[in-house]
Amino acid sequence: MDRFLADELTADEVRHIAALTRLGLTDDEIETMRGQLSSILKVFESLQQVDTEGVEPTGHTTEVRTVLRADSAQESLEREGILKNAPDSEAGYVKVRPILG
Amino acid sequence: MVNAGSELTGITAHEAQDLLSSGQVSSVELTEAVLKRVEEIEPQVHSYITVTQDRALDAARAADEARADGKAEGPLAGIPVMVKDNLSTEGVATTAGSRMLLGYTPPYDAYVVEQFRSGGAVIVGKGNLDEFAMGSSTEHSAFGATRNPWDTDRVPGGSSGGPAAGVAANECFVSLGSDTGGSIRQPAALCGIVGMKPTYGLVSRYGLIAFGSSLDQIGPFSRDVRDAADTLSVISGHDKRDSTSLDTPAQDFTSSLTGDISGMKLGVPREYLVDGMESGVKAAFEKSLETLEGLGATLEEVSLPLTDQALAVYYIIAPSEASANLARYDGFKYGNAVNDVPTAWDVMDQTREQGFGAEVKRRILIGAYALSAGYYDAYYKKAQQVRTLIRQEFAATFENFDALVTPTSPTVAFKAGDRMDDPVAMYLSDVCTIPVNIAGLPAISVPGGISEDLPVGLQFIGPQMGDGTVLRVAHAYEQATEWHRLKPGI
Numbered sequence: 001m002d003r004f005l006a007d008e009l010t011a012d013e014v015r016h017i018a019a020l021t022r023l024g025l026t027d028d029e030i031e032t033m034r035g036q037l038s039s040i041l042k043v044f045e046s047l048q049q050v051d052t053e054g055v056e057p058t059g060h061t062t063e064v065r066t067v068l069r070a071d072s073a074q075e076s077l078e079r080e081g082i083l084k085n086a087p088d089s090e091a092g093y094v095k096v097r098p099i100l101g
Numbered sequence: 102m103v104n105a106g107s108e109l110t111g112i113t114a115h116e117a118q119d120l121l122s123s124g125q126v127s128s129v130e131l132t133e134a135v136l137k138r139v140e141e142i143e144p145q146v147h148s149y150i151t152v153t154q155d156r157a158l159d160a161a162r163a164a165d166e167a168r169a170d171g172k173a174e175g176p177l178a179g180i181p182v183m184v185k186d187n188l189s190t191e192g193v194a195t196t197a198g199s200r201m202l203l204g205y206t207p208p209y210d211a212y213v214v215e216q217f218r219s220g221g222a223v224i225v226g227k228g229n230l231d232e233f234a235m236g237s238s239t240e241h242s243a244f245g246a247t248r249n250p251w252d253t254d255r256v257p258g259g260s261s262g263g264p265a266a267g268v269a270a271n272e273c274f275v276s277l278g279s280d281t282g283g284s285i286r287q288p289a290a291l292c293g294i295v296g297m298k299p300t301y302g303l304v305s306r307y308g309l310i311a312f313g314s315s316l317d318q319i320g321p322f323s324r325d326v327r328d329a330a331d332t333l334s335v336i337s338g339h340d341k342r343d344s345t346s347l348d349t350p351a352q353d354f355t356s357s358l359t360g361d362i363s364g365m366k367l368g369v370p371r372e373y374l375v376d377g378m379e380s381g382v383k384a385a386f387e388k389s390l391e392t393l394e395g396l397g398a399t400l401e402e403v404s405l406p407l408t409d410q411a412l413a414v415y416y417i418i419a420p421s422e423a424s425a426n427l428a429r430y431d432g433f434k435y436g437n438a439v440n441d442v443p444t445a446w447d448v449m450d451q452t453r454e455q456g457f458g459a460e461v462k463r464r465i466l467i468g469a470y471a472l473s474a475g476y477y478d479a480y481y482k483k484a485q486q487v488r489t490l491i492r493q494e495f496a497a498t499f500e501n502f503d504a505l506v507t508p509t510s511p512t513v514a515f516k517a518g519d520r521m522d523d524p525v526a527m528y529l530s531d532v533c534t535i536p537v538n539i540a541g542l543p544a545i546s547v548p549g550g551i552s553e554d555l556p557v558g559l560q561f562i563g564p565q566m567g568d569g570t571v572l573r574v575a576h577a578y579e580q581a582t583e584w585h586r587l588k589p590g591i
Contacts (some may be wrong), residue, residue, distance in 0.1 A: 014466065021424060021469045022431070023462055024450030032459075036524055040467055043525060044413045047483050051491065057485030058492060060315050061541025062302045062565065064345050081208030085435035091546060096433045097445035 008038045110138045110271040111588060114180050114328045117274055121168065121179045128179030129167070132161035132223050135181040138274045139225065142591065147247050148267035150186045151194055152226040154515045157181065157246075160223040167221060170357075176331035176355075178221030181188045183267045186227035187234055188319070189308035190214055198242040201430050201456030203437040207457050211308025212343070213277055213319050213336045220335045229263030232458045233427065234279055235313045236260045236289060237530035240521055246515065249292060250589040251555055256515040258288030258530070261322070268322045269589055274323045275332050280356040281313045282415050283534025285320045286546035290509035290558020293548050293587060294325045295575070299333060300547070300565050301511040302347035302540030305340030311426040313419035314345075316538040325585050326547060326576040332352040333568065337513040340543040349566075357569035358576040363397025365574065368502035372408035372540025373533050377513040378578075386508045388557050389549045392581055393506065398574075403498060407491045411536040414491065416528060417471045417484035418539070423461075424468030432455065456491045463524060486529040492540045504574050507533050509546040509558030533560060548584035556587070 014034045018025045025033065079092060088095040109131070112120075120126040132505040136154055143149060164179035173179060174577040180555040184190065187197040189207035189215075196202045209216065217224060231241035231311040239262025247262040249255040261278030265288035280298035289296025297320045304319045311317065321332035333354045340346045369390065374383065394400055432438035432452030439451035457465070469530050498505070504551035513531060520527040537544040543563055548560025559578065563571040580586050 006521050013470075014512060015468050017466050017473065020473065021428075021465050021467065022446075022449040022453050023457070024447075024454035025462070029462070031314070033336050033463060035546050036463060037466060037470070038417060039525055040463070040528075041470075041526075043415060044471075044480060044484075046415050047408075047410055047417075047487055048479075050407070050410060050483075052483060052486035052490070055486040055489050058343065058488040059485065060301075061492060062345065062347060063302075065542060067344060067378055069341065071551075080245075081206075085208075087438040089430065095280075097448060099445045 009034050009041070105478065109134050110199065113324045114177025114274040114380060115176060118176055118178070122173070125285065128161040128164040128223060129158065131179065132157050132181050132225070132554070135225055135273060141313050142270050142272060145248065145253050145591065146250055146266050146270050146272070147245055148272050149183065149226045149231055150196055150198070150229050150244050150263065153193055153224065154453070155195070157223050157225045164221045164223060166474055173221060175220040175335060176277065176455065177217065177335055179223060180274050181223045182217060183228045183264055183273040184214060184217070185230050185264050185276070185278045187230060187279060187310040188214055188277060189310070190227065192223070193227065195227065195310070196244065197234070197355055198230040198244060199456065199458070199461070200243045201436050205436045206303055207308070207309065212305035212340045213309065217338050228261065228267055228276055228278070231260035231262070232461050233310065233423070234260040234284055235293050235423070235460050235464055236283060237283070237527050238520065239263065239288070239516060241458055243320065243458060246517060249514045251293065251511070251514065253591070254516055255555070256517050258291035258510070258514065260284040262288050265273055265289055265294060265296065268286055268294050268324060270591055277319055277336070278322055279309055279317055279319050279536065281316045281419060283531035284438050285322065285508050286534045286544060286560060287531055289546045291514040291556065293556030293589070294586070295326055295329045295545065295547050297321055297329045297333065297545040298537065298543065299568050300347070300543045303344050303568060305343040305346045307340055307342040313422040313462065314426060315422060320394060323515050325570060326545070327358060328581050330358055330572045343433045353568070354569055354572055358572045359573055360577055360580055362393070362577040365398045365503045367393060367398050367400050367500065367574070368403035368498060368505045369400055370403050370405045370408065370505055370507060372405055373507035375511050375532055379513065379552060382508055382557050384510060385552055385557040386559065389578070390506065393578060396577055396581055403502065405494050405498060407487065407494050408536055410487050411491060411539055412532055413529060414484045414487050414539055415535045416467070417480050420464040420468030420487065421481050422468070422472050424465045424472065427461070427465055431537040462525070487538050490538060493516050495540045496564070504567065504570055505562040507560045507562065509533055509560040513552050513555035513557060535563055537566045541565055543571050545571045546577050547575045548587065550584060551587065560588060
């Protein structure tokens with residue numbers, strides 16, 4: 001653990017999570033969020049009182065199995081209906097900016 | 102002929118179905134009456150984000166023709182309904198209450214929308230919600246807040262405030278919401294109507310815009326329990342396109358409504374009578390317990406100590422899942438993009454900065470933090486382990502009880518603006534409903550009294566797949582009381 005859980009978040013920590021989640025927050029937002037997120041994290045402290053030694057985590061409350069469908073061609077959604085929602089498209093594809101180089 | 106005023110729009114769906122099948126009213130007349138009511142009342146209530154008047158009238162004409170051909174089948178044939186605007190509707194804008202999805206038109210229908218259409222329901226429009234279903238007051242909608250029909254200075258609850266207020270204000274007969282931590286039951290309680298969250302997996306989430314995938318479940322709002330049972334029968338069933346859809350045969354929930362609960366054992370969990378519960382809510386609850394005893398049920402106090410941890414578990418797991426689910430809004434595939442910036446990274450940063458509201462940003466940040474290196478074990482994994490213990494605590498309790506009975510919300514509808522600057526106070530609105538989602542259980546809220554001239558909700562919780570049981574208990578209680586007949590004066 002990097003730090004005691006009850007500590008207040010720092011502005012740099014909020015900036016770091018904002019960068020991870022691609023949220024271009026303003027400085028004012030960073031400061032508001034810092035206070036609010038810290039008060040939310042305080043609510044989570046009570047969990048540390050619960051003994052969970054050896055307890056399996058629950059991801060889903062019902063049994064979820066991977067089900068494979070038959071390996072046969074099926075109709076899919078119309079390309080046109082999907083592309084008309086994209087901000088930019090070309091030649092039947094969604095067009096995006098380069099992210100390398 | 103029945104007058105097409107608020108009297109006609111205020112009856113239950115099954116009463117409207119009786120009028121349709123006896124030929125006293127047509128679906129077109131019913132739909133016109135609802136559209137007129139919507140036009141009159143929307144400036145005060147704002148239940149709808151989008152009203153699809155022409156489509157509704159087309160669907161109503163088709164329903165009348167089907168009936169004339171002897172093909173009208175099912176409880177919702179020809180009945181005007183609303184669906185929450187996080188349910189995908191082919192060719193009709195679906196916003197999830199967010200600027201992020203402005204301009205987005207789904208190329209397909211959600212499973213429940215398909216079920217509504219094939220059952221002949223007349224979809225009047227899309228109901229308002231807190232952005233991406235994150236909130237308890239419907240004040241976090243990018244398209245303006247919904248107000249409570251009982252007092253328009255107050256909130257309708259949330260996040261499904263539009264679908265709840267719409268049923269309460271006679272703007273539709275039945276509606277669909279989604280419930281991740283109470284988003285159907287809490288607004289049902291605050292608006293004085295019936296709202297049900299089914300067992301996780303009973304209703305397919307295909308086409309529901311995802312918030313917390315292991316918690317989200319779609320369910321009905323209605324004016325009585327019979328309509329909730331009828332609607333659940335229409336929307337439940339196995340769907341291969343949702344990998345968590347339970348592979349169970351279609352069920353007729355209406356047959357669960359026997360009216361008899363004598364000999365049933367009901368647990369009253371003491372932890373749900375939380376600090377800060379209003380005295381009027383507590384008094385109404387105690388009176389409801391007497392009513393249930395009068396019906397021959399055996400009531401016994403029970404303790405579920407881990408209830409106190411449910412809020413923390415929920416506000417780690419739901420935002421963690423949300424931070425992953427909302428990563429898809431990057432400005433490239435759909436919706437409202439900011440493109441006048443230099444790089445792909447700037448498109449993402451600025452699209453998300455401008456497209457998401459404050460509550461959504463808060464939850465994305467909390468979720469990403471709980472999942473991040475160094476904190477994963479302390480927050481996310483810990484919450485999932487406590488989730489296991491909460492499930493086990495419920496399972497052990499249901500070995501001794503048929504259902505649990507609790508208040509739905511610790512307070513009546515609160516004033517608009519009161520909790521907007523204090524996220525933790527807003528989160529506490531759902532303290533009685535959240536444990537149910539953590540364990541994937543079915544639960545229903547029914548009108549259970551009045552306090553300060555506002556409705557109070559009564560919640561029944563059942564074991565997994567005990568949907569019929571909670572409907573049966575709720576129905577027997579409702580039939581023994583008059584609370585569900587009270588209407589807002591609007």
